[in-house]
Structure formats: C-alpha cells, structure tokens
Amino acid sequence: MASPESISRLDKLRALEAWLDWQLHQTRARIQEVEAQERQGQREPRGEEPPKQAERQVEERRRPRTPDWGLIEAGIGSPTAEVHRGDCWAAGKRLQEISRERAIAELADAARACEVCRPDRVLGTP
Template sequence: MSEQVSRLERLRSVRQWLAWQLRRTDETIADLERQEVAAARAARTPPPPQPGWKLAMRRAGGTSTPDAVHTSDCGMAGWHTKPLAREQALRAITEDGIAACPYCRPDTDLGVL
C-alpha cells in the first residue's frame, strides 16, 4: 500500500537533503583551505640544512665499523652512512684516526691539511 506524500513534504525533504549537501560542501571547502594554508606554510619554511659531512660505515660480520669521512655530496660513501656535524667530522679525522675520502677530500674543507 503506497501512501501519497504531499508536495510540501517532498519539498521539505529536498530542502533537508540540499542543506545536508551544503554542509558537506562547506566542510570540504574548509578542509581544502586548511590544506592550502599548510602547504603554503611548508613552502615558506626552508628545509633544515644538510650536514656537510657523513661517516661511511663498513658492514662485516653483522657489525658496522667506521670506514671513512666524506662530504655530504660524495657518491663514494655508499649506502650505510651517518650524518656528521663539522666538529664530529674534525674529531673523526684528527682524533679517532678515521680516514678522509681521497675523492671528495673532506679534510681540505675542514682545514685539516
């Protein structure tokens, strides 16, 4: 048995649905605006400076031992590296006896020579 719904009730249902759609649209717009603000903030924030040096690690027998100090852009360092601050790189070369890479010559940049 079907009941007849008045035109007024149908229009109120349509209005309710449209109001719901409008709220969803407003929420989506607000989300997108927040994302744009966050993206603009991230674009204005410079990335942290890369350390100027890295320590290449030699892996053997399940352990890692220091191999050589490299500049941060040296391609000879391999995959297993640790970033170093200037003071750490200086100490590694001068006090710890870790070799400087013969290709990128971090000792020259550090003023060790």
C-alpha cells in the first residue's frame, strides 16, 4: 500500500474527481426519483424520513440531555461545592443536575463558581 506522501497531487485530485462524479450521479438519480414521484402526485410516504435525519434523531434519543446547571459536591480534593453551566467541559462526570434557582442559592451559600464557565456571570450573582 502506498503511503500518502508517495501519492502524487494529480492522483489525489483524480481520486477526488471520481468521488465527486459518483456523488453527482447519486444526486441526479435521487432527483429523478423525486421528480417521478411528484409527477405521479406522490410524496414521500409518511413516517419515512431521509436517512440522515432519522440517524440524527436516534442519536439524540441515546444521548442524555445536557443540563442547564450543575453542581459538583465537595469531596476529596475539593473543599467546597462548585457550580457549573451544564455544558462546561471542566465539570467532568460527577456533575449533578440542578435548577437555575438552586444554582443561584448555592452560589449565595458559599459554593464556588467554576472559573472556566463562569456561571456567576450568567446568573448575575456576585
């Protein structure tokens, strides 16, 4: 098998051209199918979705909802509780989902605000 460095630029462009040609052929075939359905007064059957949209919906069902706010309880290495935005990358896997009101109350009760996502700024707490 040839290494990527040994493949010439022209060969790479020809491979790309072949793939794009295949994509164009697939697209034109799908257009013809849809045009034929419309001429016959048919639309795509109900309940059927384009494959990409169906795949996206399945993945969304599997993935847990991202909470708006979260709390990491005090423990080893963390002397105080810490409030995070739900999408904060620094929160890790120990993030416990909490409501907006509880996040505000925790910040007022000596919990620290995460220095990465700064929930105190979003919540308007000092």
